[in-house]
Amino acid sequence: MIDTNSAVHEQVAIAGNSPIAELLRIDGLTLRRGKASVLDEVSLTLAEGRTLGLVGESGAGKSTLAMALIGLLMAPEVELSGSMLYQGLELVGLSDKRFAQLRGKKIGLIFQDATTSLDPCFTIGQQITEPLRRHLGLSRAEALERAVELLDSVGIPDARARLSAYPHQLSGGMQQRVMISIALACDPELLIADEPTSALDVTVQAQIMDLILRRVRATGASAVIVLHDLALTAQVCDDVAVMYAGQIVETGPAHLVLEQALHPYTIGLRSCVVEFDSAELVPLPGTVPSLSEMPTGCRFFSRCSYALPKCQEQRPKLEWREGRRVACWQLDVIHPKDASR
Ligand SMILES: Nc1ncnc2c1ncn2[C@@H]1O[C@H](COP(=O)(O)OP(=O)(O)O)[C@@H](O)[C@H]1O
Numbered sequence: 001m002i003d004t005n006s007a008v009h010e011q012v013a014i015a016g017n018s019p020i021a022e023l024l025r026i027d028g029l030t031l032r033r034g035k036a037s038v039l040d041e042v043s044l045t046l047a048e049g050r051t052l053g054l055v056g057e058s059g060a061g062k063s064t065l066a067m068a069l070i071g072l073l074m075a076p077e078v079e080l081s082g083s084m085l086y087q088g089l090e091l092v093g094l095s096d097k098r099f100a101q102l103r104g105k106k107i108g109l110i111f112q113d114a115t116t117s118l119d120p121c122f123t124i125g126q127q128i129t130e131p132l133r134r135h136l137g138l139s140r141a142e143a144l145e146r147a148v149e150l151l152d153s154v155g156i157p158d159a160r161a162r163l164s165a166y167p168h169q170l171s172g173g174m175q176q177r178v179m180i181s182i183a184l185a186c187d188p189e190l191l192i193a194d195e196p197t198s199a200l201d202v203t204v205q206a207q208i209m210d211l212i213l214r215r216v217r218a219t220g221a222s223a224v225i226v227l228h229d230l231a232l233t234a235q236v237c238d239d240v241a242v243m244y245a246g247q248i249v250e251t252g253p254a255h256l257v258l259e260q261a262l263h264p265y266t267i268g269l270r271s272c273v274v275e276f277d278s279a280e281l282v283p284l285p286g287t288v289p290s291l292s293e294m295p296t297g298c299r300f301f302s303r304c305s306y307a308l309p310k311c312q313e314q315r316p317k318l319e320w321r322e323g324r325r326v327a328c329w330q331l332d333v334i335h336p337k338d339a340s341r
């Protein structure tokens, strides 16, 4: 039985003897909607103070994983099995009430589109002060002062005057800044951001991403950021997890995984990006099969030029290889020189 009450801070030894405080450990997480497993045996770890990028084509399950992590996808809508340990607290099976205590306090959220996350009926001031009063117990006056500081820290000019504005009175970029200030209001230990800049004009995307990362680093928080831009992920994230059709195919330090990819899917994704392989831009052949047609083994099977019958039937496990974990039966064939190391 899952113990949902233990909130143990553990020092876990990862990679040799150096102790790294582990914030999040996801193990064998499977999420079903009806018969389809939208997440299939997902395993990931996130250490304190690190930023993990989730990448993969549309429909890979990135948003689903982000939503499950913050308790926004629960039974009876979906069936969850496996484990998500957050500082020793099991999140799979955690009650809605307990999740509500974590959200906005220990775990901050930034969604793709501020217009759907900010409430049009409440002023910016009301929306920022609400978590400060609820989670931190600040008085109204204290919360308002803190709100001005927060808006100021995310670069909103004339912050005090903005408190009485409604969301529609601000530009998309300013609304996204407000959402960031709300997400970071209670100094969360973990920030979850789902494509936080993709609804914005290209000119403000870099500013907002830079702002998020600077705020995360300044507070020492960890972050899980869903990104569709591989080159940006390599630049801004410490670690990366590459997802394909609900499975993690490769995960580890971002520069290793994205610059010296081992999994044929990661290699294929890279070759679609101008910044990485400008000489040879090759689209990935084929499309992701529908969830009802997934093989029991590796889900990349139908698009993989190295696939064997075994790949279709047996799911490869994530194994350590050259500083990252990768799930592929054919690594010794794809990277023959590496096999002897
Ligand atoms: N509300 C929903 N109902 C049914 N299926 C959904 C729903 N949301 C997402 N899915 C399915 O789950 C899979 C993963 O989607 P999603 O997590 O949004 O992927 P990503 O964020 O990587 O683009 C897709 O096959 C998608 O069609």
Ligand SMILES: [Mg+2]
Pocket: 062, 063, 064
């Ligand atoms: Mg998504």
